[in-house]
Amino acid sequence: MAVQALSAAAAANNPLTKATAQPLAGGTTLIDLMKLDVMRPAAVIDINPLARGWSAIEPGSDALRLGALAKMSDVAAHAEIERNYPVIANSLKLAASAQLRNMATLGGNVMQRTRCSYFRDVSYENCNKRNPGSGCAAMDGVNRMHAVLGTSDRCIATYPGDFAQALIALDAMVEITGQAGTRSMPFAQLHKPPGDAPDIETTLQPGELISAFAVPGRWPRSVYLKARDRQSYEFALSSAAVALDVQDGTIRDARVALGGVATVPWRAREAEALLKGQKFDDGLAQRVADAAFADARGRRHNSFKIALGKRVMTRALQQAVTMEIRS
Amino acid sequence: MTAAAPEPKANMGQPVPRYDAAAKVTGRATYASDMPLDNPAYAFLVTSAIAKGRIDSFDLDDARGVRGVIDIVTHENAPKLKESKLFSNGGYAGTTIQPLKSADIAHDGQIIAVVVAESYEAAREAANRVKVSYTAVAPSASFDSPGTTTAAAKGQNAQFKEDPEVGDFAKAFDKAEVKLTASYDTPTQHHNPMELFTTSCAWMGDNLVIYEGSQYVYGLKNGVAEQLGIDPDKIRVVNPYVGGGFGSRGSMTPRTAIIAGIAKRLNRPIKLVPTRDQGFTIATYRAETRHEIRLGASRDGKLVALRHEGAEVSSRPDAYCVGGTKTTTRLYACPNVDSLVSIVRADRNTPGFMRSPPEVPYLFALESAMDELAVKLNMDPVELRRINDTTNEPIGGKPYTSRSLMACFDEAAKAFGWSQRSPQPKSMSDGDWLVGYGCAATCYPTQMAPSAARVRLQRDGRTRVEIAGHEIGTGAYTIIAQTAAERLGVPLEKVAVLVGDSELPPAPVAGGSNSTASTCSAVMMVCDQIRQRLFKALMPSDSLTDKAKETVGISQAPSTQVAKSDRPLDLEKAFDELGAGVVEEYGEWKPEGAPLDSFKAMHSGHARLVGGHAMKDKIAYAFGAEFVEVRVNRFTHEIRAPRLVGAFAAGRIMNPRTARSQLMGGLIWGMSSALLEATEIDQRNARYVNDNLADYLVPVNADVPGVEVILLSEQDDHINPAGAKGLGELANVGTNAAICNAIYHATGQRIRKLPVRLENIEV
Ligand SMILES: Cc1cc2nc3c(=O)[nH]c(=O)nc-3n(C[C@H](O)[C@H](O)[C@H](O)COP(=O)(O)OP(=O)(O)OC[C@H]3O[C@@H](n4cnc5c(N)ncnc54)[C@H](O)[C@@H]3O)c2cc1C
């Protein structure tokens, strides 16, 4: 296996079109999984030479554009993002560790793979995601970290990232560059729930790269709340990305996404519908949370995530409603 | 929390910086895998994916096809090794399950093949391509699994000699005014030292050098010799630094003799670096335990009856157990005591020592129960301990050599602000967080073992101390150097220390917190031999003792209390009189009450530990008290412990800096054992699931913002010449109970099963 560097000029004859080639950004997911023998790419293409064009952080007056090769740490610490998109800044700040955030890119972040222990240990045969058709060891195994929303009878693995919840909540678009040029689609269409084919995780085609994310609007009233086993350097047991537009006590627009509990970045649209046009109170928050988890399904060790997810979501809503906005 | 080293109090040495600090922070410290080898080959392990059954066949074609593969060793072609008995049965091994002996598989992750290649990468790649067909048998995973067998520990584990009892428990409990019966569980835990379980072996003709992080170089040398069937003196084990042991490197694991055998066959040095997850199954661990405690007390809080029943998991062939009832039945005054320890055999690798093996799980049970009793009595838990404090242990009535338990409680309570606590559960909060305070006692037996040392003094004061002790991160180099400098009256910078090499004079296993007491006592003794020689050369007549003291700054027989010469020796003069350029002394020290065969055992790699409750007419323990503040989030139920305060008394504190560091690490680990650490077992197949450092949670800095260690001044003349009680395993005991007691205070909810996770909280 060889590592090749990809230059902008080489994009025409893109070596990534081979299904077994993998782009390498920060490497913090890819290299780990290669060492574990979970991912066995025939070729690894270093996309960091594209960084000059692909790592810009561009807050505009009415939108935000983030290059896919921007580092998590740079985006998290950006003053305008902290001010106008706290949900983005905090989803990044509360993720991984300082060292990882310095290496990891936004594109790699949204493409990170599940932390399901059975997926990451090839000595377990039964993993439909890694070994299609082999069964799912987690279903009746140790599944405390697993998902309660968006699961299928083939796979219950959690989508582990934080940042994607902020993107999906804010109706972000993802910009995709491939041989045919650049296309743009809602970020919500990037990840695929496991369904019958948990091995297919995204709608990206071989040869396609994420080049940027675009976030419409500004969301100063937004929150990312993350519950986890330790105070830092740990994936979410449950998280909520909440963005509100509140005028005179009435919620004009509401965005809610959930992390740590679902198989994909999870937009809680039922919750949003209940919130819109309402005045916030705790009773509403409770109804909204119940609606968001109405279809949740717990298993042996992870049922607690349903109640936890509701409480995290409720608290995030309360925080977003009461937060002071610096203008 | 301050970063500065604590000022020494009475009976404490100087807080000198670590001997090896610069080497460690600059990366110059050479650990076993850093040792240069001449043209090594690299080994990578293949471990079993089932816990029980047999290997039907291997398909090695793919693996052999990887460029650079030299050999693949399986049970079909492995070097023949002799068996080694379990350390507790007079052997050296931490397990009697010997891999690569047959097609049988006895536990998850058992070594089933070793791939040897020209590079680490090639070996790992080929190992990934080894295909194995098994016939699997349903294994028993743990306590509740079908197929386990249970029996009393007494009678099957040679080191577990008694189930302590005294008086008539049943009658006293029956009549007690206040009663408590409660069950407690502790989880499986793995040491996860930073340094992986690496081994390098290099032969020179018939002589073998082993580079391996070990807590017992003499044990390893003799154990490997036994397995290879060669003279132990042909083996040398070298490890000047060990990247954390915590008990995991105390006894021999099967990997070492296997790698030595392969190196011999291939006639090439071999370097093995296993992975983190392999470390979960090729070494030992802390097994899960279950407890039932019964306490009976009078209304004024006096214990009248105490029963502690414990159960522990072990492997099928080995009856390992920690049996902490030896401590919990003796901690408080109580006239009627009963206890029982049993072992449950499952299809697991053999467990072993892990930092404070008996005390961590057993004091969790007792110190949680004491808190529950205090609640029943409507009494301050500190006062309950005071009422039941004792100078003599209740089982044999022997006096504690010293016991500063209540002094520790009082000091720690003051520093913590215990008096600010409003005792009612759920009565304290801060914003989103419910706040709880909790406390618990800690104790750890004071143990010693025979040790030898060699000390060499030159006329310019340069000193070299040689002792096969172990620098496992505790500060062994530093305190050995301090001891020699103080005893000989030479400047600390002139003392060089050599440890971690089986060619040096034997020291005991770095386990049971005996190292400081044992090695420093031996070093003191040998330094005194040097002083004697110099003194005799200067002052042939005994009557001139005082004069000699005045002129050269030493007395003939230094008091064991004052581990320090009064002033610098006039070495030039002494050496002139002696007519020598160098004075070198070797000596063998053994603690009071050491068995007759102690020195013989010391040379053959068996440490005869004495101390704790097993002394003839006394009992020796170090004590401490720990207070914690716990916060439980009302919404997320996240549990954090922002403040840990411990006060400890452990005889002479050789170096307050290194001591504090040990105790701080202990408090952090204690918190971790309550809130974070647990190895998850897939009950269906008896396999460890979270066997990596991302899933096996240990604390990060943000989890421990406030850790305060208070060292109490304590003098104990009844334990060993150094006057030191081991403290490496003191602070991580009891913390788990203190945390659960604080969670009760914060939430009103009593949690009796570790670790406590947010889903266990019902606010
Ligand atoms: C111990 C640990 C803890 C962590 N904790 C958290 C956490 O709490 N929260 C959290 O959100 N994350 C966490 N992470 C995950 C971390 O954020 C991701 O590993 C990181 O963001 C991945 O980015 P990268 O640039 O290193 O990706 P890489 O490893 O380089 O790539 C990841 C994947 O994405 C593909 N890829 C990379 N860039 C592109 C692109 N532009 N277009 C298309 N495909 C691409 C790669 O081929 C690969 O398959 C943790 C990771 C570790 C190791």
Ligand code: SF4
């Ligand atoms: S949950 Fe998904 S990733 Fe995990 S074992 Fe099952 S199929 Fe594999």
